[in-house]
Amino acid sequence: MIALSLAEIAGILGGELRLTGADTAATVVDGSVDTDSREMTAGSIFVAKPGETTDGHRFVGAAAEAGAVLAIVEHPVDVEVSQIVVADAVQALADLAKAVVARVRDAGSLRIVGITGSNGKTTTKNLLARILQDEGETVAPIRSYNNEVGAPLTMLRVTDTTRFLISEFGAAGAGSIARLAGLVEPDVAVVLMVGLAHAGGFGGIEATARAKSELVLSARAGGTAVLNIDDPRVWAMRDIADERGMTTVAFGQAPDADVRAEDIAVSADGTSCTVIRGDERLSLHLQVLGAHHVSNALAAIAAAGVLGVPAATAIARLETVEVAERWRMQPMGNERVRIINDAYNASPDSMAAALRTLAQITGPDERTVAVLGAMSELGESAGEEHDRIGLLAVRLNIQRIVVVGAEARRLYLAAVGEGSWDSEAVHLPDQEAAFEYLKNELRDGDRVLVKSSNSVGLRHLGDRLGELFS
Numbered sequence: 001m002i003a004l005s006l007a008e009i010a011g012i013l014g015g016e017l018r019l020t021g022a023d024t025a026a027t028v029v030d031g032s033v034d035t036d037s038r039e040m041t042a043g044s045i046f047v048a049k050p051g052e053t054t055d056g057h058r059f060v061g062a063a064a065e066a067g068a069v070l071a072i073v074e075h076p077v078d079v080e081v082s083q084i085v086v087a088d089a090v091q092a093l094a095d096l097a098k099a100v101v102a103r104v105r106d107a108g109s110l111r112i113v114g115i116t117g118s119n120g121k122t123t124t125k126n127l128l129a130r131i132l133q134d135e136g137e138t139v140a141p142i143r144s145y146n147n148e149v150g151a152p153l154t155m156l157r158v159t160d161t162t163r164f165l166i167s168e169f170g171a172a173g174a175g176s177i178a179r180l181a182g183l184v185e186p187d188v189a190v191v192l193m194v195g196l197a198h199a200g201g202f203g204g205i206e207a208t209a210r211a212k213s214e215l216v217l218s219a220r221a222g223g224t225a226v227l228n229i230d231d232p233r234v235w236a237m238r239d240i241a242d243e244r245g246m247t248t249v250a251f252g253q254a255p256d257a258d259v260r261a262e263d264i265a266v267s268a269d270g271t272s273c274t275v276i277r278g279d280e281r282l283s284l285h286l287q288v289l290g291a292h293h294v295s296n297a298l299a300a301i302a303a304a305g306v307l308g309v310p311a312a313t314a315i316a317r318l319e320t321v322e323v324a325e326r327w328r329m330q331p332m333g334n335e336r337v338r339i340i341n342d343a344y345n346a347s348p349d350s351m352a353a354a355l356r357t358l359a360q361i362t363g364p365d366e367r368t369v370a371v372l373g374a375m376s377e378l379g380e381s382a383g384e385e386h387d388r389i390g391l392l393a394v395r396l397n398i399q400r401i402v403v404v405g406a407e408a409r410r411l412y413l414a415a416v417g418e419g420s421w422d423s424e425a426v427h428l429p430d431q432e433a434a435f436e437y438l439k440n441e442l443r444d445g446d447r448v449l450v451k452s453s454n455s456v457g458l459r460h461l462g463d464r465l466g467e468l469f470s
Contacts, residue, residue, distance in 0.1 A: 001045070001156050002100055003030035006070065006082060009045075012099045013072065015086040023082045029070055033096070033156040035149055040066035048073045049089045049149065056089070072096075090148055097152035098183040101165065104158050112184050113303055116169040116177055116215045117192025117228075118208065119350045120296045121146065123288070123324040124192060125168045127300035130321050131314045132307065136163030143325075144344075146170035151180045164307070171211040181218035188306050189219035189246075190226040190299050194233040195349040209233040216240045223247075224306045226299060229254045249306060251298040259302040259311070261294050266360040268338070268447075275301065277311045284315045287322050289329045289340065289361065292353035296324075327459040329354070332466025336444040339469060341462030346375045346453045348385045352392055358449040359396040366445040369400040371434065371461065373452025374407035383410055390414025400441070401425040404434045405456060431461045439468055 007025035010017040017025065031043030037059035040046060046063035048056035048071055060071045064081040071083045072092050086092040104110050113128065115121050122144050129140035139162050141154040146168040158165055167184060169177045181189075194209045216225050216237045225241035228234040230252035238248045251259040261273040261284075271286045273294050286293060297318055304314045323330050327344035342354050355370060362368045370393055378385050390411040393401050401420055403412035404427075412427040428434045442448065442465075450462035 001030055001033055002104060002158070002160055003028050004100075005029075006084075009070070009096065010084050013084055013086050013092045013095055015072070015084040015092065018076060018083045018085065020080050020082050023069075027069075027082075031067075031069065033093075033153060035093070035153070037063040037066060037068075040068045042067035044068045045070045045072065047071075047089050047093050048077070049093070050074065093149065093152045093156075094179075094183055097155035101155050101158055101184045104160060104162060107160065110158065110162055110165060111188070111307055112165045112167065112186045112220075113188040113190060113307075114167045114169055114181050114184070114186030114215050114219065115190045115192070115299075115303075116171070116212050117190075117234075118195035118212070119345075119347055119353075120192045120292070120299075121168045121170070122344075123293060123328060124190065124296040124299050125166055126324055127297055127318055127321060128303055129166055131300060131304045131309055131317045132164045132166070134317060135307070135309060137161050138164040138166065140166040141168045144168065144170070147172060148176070148180065152183065155184060169215060171208070171214075174207065174211055175214070177211060178214040178218050181215050185218060185220040185223075186215070187220050187223045188226060188303050189215045189223065189241075190303050191215060191228065191234045191237055192296065192299055193228055193231045193349070195347050205233070209236075213237050213240055216244070216246070219244070219246065221245055224249060226251060226302045226306065228252050228295065228299070229257045230295070249302050251302040252295065257298075259298050259305065261298055264291050264294055266291050266357060268361040268363075275311060275315060277301070277305070280311055282312055282315050285319055287319070288324045289331065290353060290357040291360070292350070292357075293324065293329070327462070329357070330462075332462065333448070333469040337442050337446050337469040338448065339462060339466045340447070340449045341459060341466060343373070343450045343452045343456070343459035343462050344454055346373070346451055346456075348375060348378070348388065351375060351389050351451055354449055354451050355389070355393055355396055355398065358398065358447060362447040366447050367400065367443070368396075368398045369402065369438075369442065369446050369448040370398045371402045371404065371438065371448060371450045371458065371465075372408060372411060373404045373456035373458045374411075376407075376453040376455050386411040387414040391418050394418040394420045399424065402434060402438065402441075403427045404431060404452070404458060404461070405429070407456070408452075431458065434461055435464055438465060442469070 333339035452458035
């Protein structure tokens with residue numbers, strides 16, 4: 001974080017400053033900010049956030065012992081560390097992030113990119129960060145820091161020398177992206193796609209589209225909207241951009257996209273295509289598996305272009321990326337048994353894309369194995385969407401379909417009903433049962449996809465299989 005005095009921070013937060021030891025109102029802090037006492041280092045600021053299962057105020061002492069010099073709290077704590085007492089610690093975190101980013105932006109050349117979409121946010125964020133990091137100091141979220149806590153924590157990592165801030169925005173409900181994006185008003189707003197991920201919490205896909213459009217509404221007037229022309233709900237957001245005096249850059253496979261792809265090919269070695277931008281035709285070979293990642297790469301190239309990075313330069317940097325993120329199409333195992341651990345998140349769109357990738361990268365003498373768990377937060381459409389994935393797996397000729405957990409049983413039944421029987425499809429109650437089954441079932445030449453929503457936890461099963469066959 002940038003250097004601020006305790007008095008300045010208290011003023012930003014509208015809180016009561018309680019000093020300890022040798023601290024004065026003029027004492028300056030510039031350490032990291034976090035809500036996890038285990039992440040504290042010398043000079044850090046600890047935000048005591050109340051939680052559903054525990055209360056951050058219980059860990060103020062541990063934070064101080066680890067090096068924290070300031071605690072932002074909702075009530076005074078009997079610990080020898082200076083404290084600022086606020087009404088709402090999470091709101092205070094947002095207020096501090098907004099003020100810090102504004103100061104850095106006003107003082108220098110900071111450019112801000114906001115990214116949202118039902119799928120692909122984290123991958124696109126990582127691809128764009130790889131492109132920009134060679135241009136100057138770049139701050140991007142770790143993992144999926146895209147909610148009311150993670151997004152401000154990322155923002156607070158900016159310094160006086162930061163050139164680019166990439167913010168990833170997830171939608172917890174109507175208005176959540178507007179609140180988070182409104183803290184920084186991105187210069188570039190990237191909208192990837194509108195799908196059924198979390199649609200159950202929004203009341204349907206149209207409500208999801210309205211939630212994603214909040215990023216364009218909250219971006220800096222006169223900035224740039226980078227929109228997926230292949231998704232009609234995203235492309236419709238150009239009307240919002242026009243109303244706000246923003247430039248629109250289209251990416252996708254449509255012929256009139258500003259940055260588009262042709263000749264997409266997927267193999268076990270990665271994903272290739274031709275990128276067309278203006279008069280340029282450039283070859284791109286991503287080490288990241290899956291045709292669906294071409295769209296993410298196009299978005300990153302388009303956003304980087306807005307920030308002045310030539311397409312050829314962006315592509316050269318993208319080709320160095322080996323894994324988009326842990327548990328996202330992550331290759332594991334060995335040449336005999338390859339594991340693709342893609343179980344950090346799952347929606348109908350990403351599940352279908354992963355299954356298609358599995359089918360595409362498996363040779364004629366190899367066997368496809370899909371280890372699938374439930375897709376969460378689909379609301380009333382959950383049953384129908386699990387049916388659809390079961391049918392797709394069979395139609396793609398996935399040779400072994402291993403369904404894990406009671407919540408995914410309908411996927412299994414759909415696969416059996418479509419013709420995957422006689423042990424081609426099995427249903428197992430939990431991860432342990434699945435591991436015991438798979439360690440005996442998998443054989444040389446198998447190509448194994450592990451896919452589920454994060455809450456199901458199959459990513460840990462994927463890790464175990466990857467280690468077993470390493």
